Amino acid sequence: MGTEIPISEDDGASYFPLAAACGDAEVEVNNPDDLRLKQLGYKQELSRSLSAVANFSMAFSIISILTGLTTLYGTGLRFGGPVTMVYGWLIVGAMTMTVGLSMAEICSAFPTSGGLYFWSARLCGRRWGPLASWLTGWFNIVGQWAVTTSVDFSLAKLIQVIILLSTGGKNGGGYEASKYIVICFHGGILLLHAIINSLPISLLSFFGQLAAIWNVLGVFLLMILIPSVATERASAKFVFTHFNTDNGEGIRSGVYIFLLGLLMSQYTLTGYDASAHMTEETKNADRNGPKGIISAIGISIIVGWGYILGITFAVTDIPYLLSENNDAGGYAIAEIFYLAFKRRYGSGVGGIICLGVVAVAIFFCGMSSVTSNSRMAYAFSRDGAMPFSSLWHQVNKQEVPINAVWLSVIISFCMALPSLGSIVAFDAMVSIATIGLYIAYALPIFCRVTLARKSFIPGPFNLGRYGIIVGWVAVLWVVTISVLFSLPVAYPVTIENLNYTPVAVGCLLVLVVSYWILSGRHWFKGPITNINK
DSSP states (O other), X not given: OOEEOOOOTTTTTOOOOTTOOOTTSOOOTTOHHHHHHHHTTOOOOSOOOBOHHHHHHHHHHHHTHHHHHHHHHHHHHHTBTHHHHHHHHHHHHHHHHHHHHHHHHHHHHOOOTTTHHHXXXXXXXXXXXXXXXXXXXXXXXXXXXXXXXXXXXXXXXXXXXXXHHHTTOGGGTOOOOOHHHHHHHHHHHHHHXXXXXXXXXXXXXXXXXXXXXXXXXXHHHHHHHHHHHOSSOOOHHHHHHOOBOOOSSSOOOHHHHHHHHHHHHHHHSOOTTHHHHTGGGBTTHHHHHHHHHHHHHHHHHHHHHHHHHHHHTTOOOHHHHHOTTSTTTTOHHHHHHHHHHHHHHSOOHHHHHHHHHHHHHHHHHHHHHHHHHHHHHHHHXXXXXXXXXXXXXXXXXXXXXXXXXXXXXXXXXXXXXXXXTOHHHHHHHHGXXXXXXXXXXXXXXXXXXXXXXXXXXXXXXXXXGGHHHHHHHHHHHHHHHHHHTTSOSSSSOOTTTOOOHHHHHHXXXXXXXXXXXXXXXXXXXXXXXXXXX
């Protein structure tokens, strides 16, 4: 199993100088990245060939503006409408940036594929490190699997809508695929993602950069094209001042409605921890990893706001867009695209093609999500934290953690199976994608501003004296959204509309803590070195 990385109460946050010794291991002094990794306790096993742009592309394609905003645009319309989407996006974006800045600072000090759970271990020291690492790691990896599940299932649902519209729409006798067909779509998409992620990292890097370009160009194309084609456009007053309180969910409080509508923005702005998980494959990782996190969030905020504005100018009848009796079966943004072209040209084919642009972006998002999943599984199993760890951290001749790739895909498929029984159960499963993942983001930041407040020695990228303040703002924001997104989304509350988010996250917490108490605490001591293996 290797030996435990030595961690004292004081050195948990130390950033050792590059001249530091690495025990008995031979060191490539002319390669600072490999040397730094060995100082952290690991030998270089993955191919370090990603540039700063490639690292950014992975995170940016997982955030994927076209994926998150398209999938939950209807939620934004329902809870607050234009006001919630336009201004809520900026609020969530600013708060998300504080989380990203704090993560980037820690990433610069500890550039490993393990990312967040490794950070928690080193920041908390010997006493609390193993438990903090355990909690962070499991919330991170399960949250990532949930992200892949929700992304690829969203693509499967969009394909269903595209087929429906292509065959005449719901009101024209169009074909509406059953839930069993949708789950087959989901499985097929995951299979393709597994195959692509089994390729060498150089090819995967190409796809990642292509994904980033596609997302940016796709956003600009749609935000300009859709309102230009629409024969009926909303006024600037509507886009910037209309607040929709007619949500059909029995909620009348304006503040409550606005807060619930923030889910669209926060769900979209997740997944940027991918830059941290790719650091062992990134050149100049202690600089380019943090750059990837920050630039992915920053560019997404700017581009996403433009997309929201552009599409919202094509919105004129919110109740109809949300109605299950429209041609797209209640899929709001699909109906917007379809109607824009149908009303102008008498055919919605152009709108269907635009949905195809979105579908490709979602496909790329799921692809990059599996990449991030597999690197996290590889690192977590390398430290012996997962069942059958020796199997999941193996790499093939192309230096790809091939078993971790297929594990991530299989689990993501299984997490979608509850949708066959109840979409409510599925929603509870994927709710972990937002809250569970953000809990994993917040834990190492909390450790940094508390236990490691004085001992933390940052890497090349740091926030200086503002690190503590920004860190606390980030932690408080995660606490806020964790409570907010656990609140009821409809009144009166029934078994059909109950928000199962706290149940899902609570069950995950109970399972992780129970596993720790019954087993993990006896053998998991935190990250372990593999240098002497």
